[in-house]
Amino acid sequence: MDNERVDQVKVLAPTGMLGAGFPEATVERGLALGADVISVDAGSTDSGPYYLGASRPKTTRAAVARDLRVLLKAAASAGIPLIVGSCGTSGTDAGVDWVAEIVAGIQAEEKLSLRVARIYSEQDAGTLAERLDEGRVHPLPPLGELRPETLESCTHIVGVMGHEPIVAALEAGAQVVLAGRATDTAIAAAYPLMKGMPAGPSWHAAKIIECGGQCTSDPRAGGVLATVDAGGFTIEPLDPAVSCTPILVAAHMLYETVNPYEMREPDGTLDVRDAAYTALDERRVRVEGSRFHVADQHTIKLEGARVTGYETMSFSAIRDPHILEHIDEWAELMHTVLRQRVEQTIGLSDDKYAVDLRLYGHNAILGDLDPASGPPREVGVMLLVSAPDQATATAVAKIANPLMLHLPTPDMDYLPSLAFPSSPAETERGPAYEFVLHHVVDTVTPTEMFRTEIEEPPHHG
Known part of the structure; x- marks a missing residue:
């Protein structure tokens, strides 16, 4: 050139x-x-x-x-x-x-x-560990000092x-x-x-x-x-x-x-x-x-990601006006009943998996900052289960299946019918990753x- x-x-x-x-x-x-x-x-x-x-x-x-x-x-x-x-x-x-x-x-x-x-x-974790020992790797806020095992846990590391x-x-x-x-x-x-x-x-x-x-x-x-x-x-x-x-x-x-x-x-x-x-x-x-x-x-900034677990997702839709009027109570009940049924069914305590319940149409994006008042017209319920392995994540999501379809609020004396958009209701998302490197190399x-x-x-x- x-x-x-x-x-x-x-x-x-x-x-x-x-x-x-x-x-x-x-x-x-x-x-x-x-x-x-x-x-x-x-x-x-x-x-x-x-x-x-x-x-x-x-x-x-x-x-x-x-x-x-x-x-x-x-x-x-x-x-x-x-x-x-x-x-x-x-x-x-x-x-x-x-x-x-x-x-x-x-x-x-x-x-x-x-x-x-x-x-x-792409960077080699072993070589970066040597640079770490030499004092050439430094954290960027908000992360702290890097540990060699964090480097080894990454599936891929790149230098920018x-x-x-x-x-x-x-x-x-x-x-x-x-x-x-x-x-x-x-x-x-x-x-x-x-x-x-x-x-x-x-x-x-x-x-x-x-x-x-x-x-x-x-x-x-x-x-x-x-x-x-x-x-x-x-x-x-x-x-x-x-x-x-x-x-x-x-x-x-x-x-x-x-x-x-x-x-x-x-x-x-x-x-x-x-x-x-x-x-x-x-x-x-x-x-x-x-x-x-x-x-x-x-300096060269590092980016690295590692597997944090496996995810299974389920999605349901609520149009029942009574549930929508008490949607936060319904969500709280969903967490409580699901936790109880998972422990009863497969003997798994809630520290062995994680459940993220997002109410789209209510507060899934802004959470408590949402300025909207009054009950929503309809809500899409996304259940995301994370676990150390795919089988466990799917098992928990399957236990949630009847709740995602028929869970009433505490004051209802009948079982409502909610709506799954697809069959099967559970979708295995495979491994989930997280960024773990926010550091620079001299x-x-x-x-x-x-x-x-x-x-x-x-x-x-």
Whole structure:
């Protein structure tokens, strides 16, 4: 990859999530506007620990392939790199390989010859335990000191890379970079930083475009183009009918940040206290004044998940007006009777399993904070049983079955009939996971925790 310094770099962000879809015309417009690189995020922890713990993608293969086909053809036609971060949702090695397999298939079908780099971010628990012994692993609030057995309990651990491994892959000649777990911003900041753009504008622009069109007047209409230069950056939507405004652009610094003025990256901290947001016209916004403070110690954040048990779910629906008028009493009775019947039936005390009863339509989302008053019109009852093994979780859910169908309130002299939406009523959800790592590792070099493989481009006869 030519590493010649330039006056500006244009980063095309087509969408906030690979597989979420975008209008192909917006990518074409981004190329027409002179895009120098395409960056797209493919992962998140927003959907919980399952995807890391099980190393499974949350996106369907067909959706990822559709988006990649458009982006690979665009990158090839324009002769610009494509950077994909956090492949396979969680950035595990299997996730990187899954996306790489899709890319290989598309290259064969479209007769493309792009050189692909895979950057692996999965970490070995034993190696991390050595780093822990050396005093190089530190907790982030609210977690405390890490114990070696916590590392060993994880099914998968990833390190969240910054821009440096991506830049190294580009400098080694990669035209497509498929990165494991990476900060959402690193994938967009990497190319501008490699081309000599200042860190403040590069990281700030990357933050604003990490979610594609989220910073525009219509997030569904496609992505954005960020032009980074020595003095700042400019944001422009790729749909001509959509606008960016200073408020929309500035507001994205509130998204997923502890401090709206700062954002930590592996090599330092973005500082936007002095940033000024100016409307160039009704569609474009100019941002200047962003700064970046390089940290004394480069760190890599760890994410890890482990199995906490197994779950079985049951769902019922209540329309009976008397039960709905006393729905909290009914829920309390459900807990009491179920606990008694489980102990009577299988001799299991309630410290050997857990029951989560959620009343959708009443207070399942806000709980006691729900401002609604009066009885609900209808309620969906979700029973989630967690136990050390699947058989126990299902046994408890089956004991709950007649209660989910016929449990009356204490003052009723008849058995009501509630409604199961499916048969069987119990659904085994399999292993449940939890995040257990929120720690950083002090690194000697920014790339030491990551492994890169670059494949020669395919040749088509």
